Amino acid sequence: MDELEFRRRIMSDPKQRDADLLDAIKTNDANSKFADDIFDLDAQISKAMNVDVPEDLVDRILFNQSSSMESNVIKPDFVKRSMAMAASVAFVVGLLVGQVNWGNVVVTPAQASLADTAIQHVLEEQPFIDNLDEQVSVAQINAKMSPFEHHLGHNFPYHVYYLNHCGFGNSNALHMVFQGEKGKVTLFLTNKTSQKVEDFTQQGMSGVIEPIGNTSLILVGDKGEDVAKISEKIANLIKPGNI
Incomplete structure (x- = not known):
């Protein structure tokens, strides 16, 4: 097409x-x-x-x-x-x-708020992404993080099923789906800034927004997934600058 x-x-x-x-x-x-x-x-x-x-x-x-x-x-x-x-x-x-x-x-x-935008993306793309397993490597993650001027300081501790860029409001985002502790978790890293850590619950899902410098890390998982704990763990791995 x-x-x-x-x-x-x-x-x-x-x-x-x-x-x-x-x-x-x-x-x-x-x-x-x-x-x-x-x-x-x-x-x-x-x-x-x-x-x-x-x-x-x-x-x-x-x-x-x-x-x-x-x-x-x-x-x-x-x-x-x-x-x-x-x-x-x-x-x-x-x-x-x-x-x-x-x-x-x-x-x-x-x-829309970061939470609304993230939930909308998850709902719209879940049917398409659900059956994918691209077995994403750390090198691929760092390549996708490059436009956001950040990189992983260590290996990513979860199995990554899907990785891409996507439109996110009036900005772009890194879009990742990985295996959490209880189910799949969706991660967005965007240049849209946030002021503080914020938890949210919508559409049967729970999420968290965490500012990282001038970017925002957003995680969305099923209710019962400790996304705040996962977010804190991942945020400590993300470092400024490119490799």
Whole structure:
């Protein structure tokens, strides 16, 4: 599948993930980031369009109709309010669509937290990654960590099933899946900064965010996995600079 066809299919349905699309995402970092960004934009537009209709809307329309010769004309005040509501929705959607840089086909992501972004990645890519075992080496890990100007000071203490780069919000991340103490754990290393260690629980998973200099280490595992303990262990292995 060429790049134009990939982007056309993703933009026509941001949620579809058939075998061809998954293969294109797996083998091309730019495709992976594009798919993530379009998915984020689609979610923002859906949220912006989700406007609740007032329960008394019908009564208000009837009340604002004149019983005189102008009985078929809606009162100006109601028209103004309706147009204001429509304009507000159009304005929000316009802002979201305007975030797309069509020249480079890059989308500014939603202002989601690191935890939300990490959970979304895990949920979307889990079906594709679940059956992979690339038996990743330390040399490969250090090569992928190079753009983030960090490296492992010692051997990685867990078996690594999957390793790649991925789009992560408005940045990129190292994306790794390894064997934890009870199950598989997903690791992200991104240049998006964080201020303090933060634990989180979402979608039946638990995670932790740990700042490492100007980068953030994020781990996500099943509930019951001591991701805080694992994070502390891995953080001590990560050193600044490249080998």
